[in-house]
Amino acid sequence: MGFLARSVSFVRYHVKGAIETSFWDAVREGVVNGAFRPKEGPGDEIGFGWVSLQDFDDNEFASSSYIYGSYVALSYRLDVVRIPARVIEVHFKREKKKALEQLGRPRLSSSQARDLKESIRESLKAQAFPSIQVVDVVWDTGKSMAYVATQSQRLRERIEDHFKKSFGLTLVPMIPFIRAEQLLRSAQDKEKLAQLKPESWAP
């Protein structure tokens, strides 16, 4: 569930780095260049990128803007089609039999078998319904903070990567030690933190 829902799960990030050119022009360019688009080629993913926070079918931000005051609010959409291995196996056996009859050979080479399997996977992908995952990402440009609405580390790593490619900025997860380094003012306290060892408080 995202930031507009009644309840939300999220991880906080520091947005590290600076945009040297005109800020909002660079943001627009990053959003447009990283917008959701279909992906051709092998693999389970058939599309990924930024969509509107309020409409995950809008990758042109026609119905709503991505700018809310000083926030940039987007959703990251990932479409995946996974064809079960057994389904591929069934089709592979049928197609292999046909191919062997046409070739007049007793068996396929390993590269022929691999190519046949891949072509079956690609043809089945076009027939299957994708699984669509949508994760809200809110960037507070005033505080250089961002909030990513998922607990899935795998999805977050994808979003961190896509954010970097889109805007040239790094998302640093605000885990306690890193947040502590930010909150502490004096070099002396930061050094004490670096040297800190776990406390044993079992009586």
Place this chain on the structure above:
Amino acid sequence: MDFVDILKDKAFVGREFLTWLWFRSDTSGGIVEIPGKRTIELHFLDKMVLDLSGSDSPQTVAITGGQSELREGMAALKEGKKIEEARISIKDAHEDFTVVIKASWLSFSGFRPPATLPMDSTESPEPDALFLEKMYLLERFLDIIDELFSFFLDLRLSDTWAAHELPAIKEWIRREAA
């Protein structure tokens, strides 16, 4: 030290913070005064996961239920475990939040701010206004978390920790786990 090492080796910072919060809340009737900032009401609710920091193999204890069930967490503290995850409520003068905090990431799940106008009410607020109100509440909540965390860090890195805070925590565990 790279990020993965920090996440693993320094996980105890977040776990000690959550465990200390339980101590503070439990020994003050839920009233926690953040020096120079504000006084809040903070309660641990119906869910807690405790873990053994620094252990090669995870040794976790999950507890769900009311306050009497949460007391079982004391036995886990006595064994040296610390809180990895807990559902808490935080109330300040204006707002009331409930959330599950995961200590090693300082991440938040099931975050529920005070009710805002529903989008489908007869006088629907503009989506922009709804979003901005949500973010305002979320950042107010994070301000409180940062204030609590700063309060903990100031104590943890000071001489007061060894002289007063740590003996009080040990005494609390000894007393409550008995």
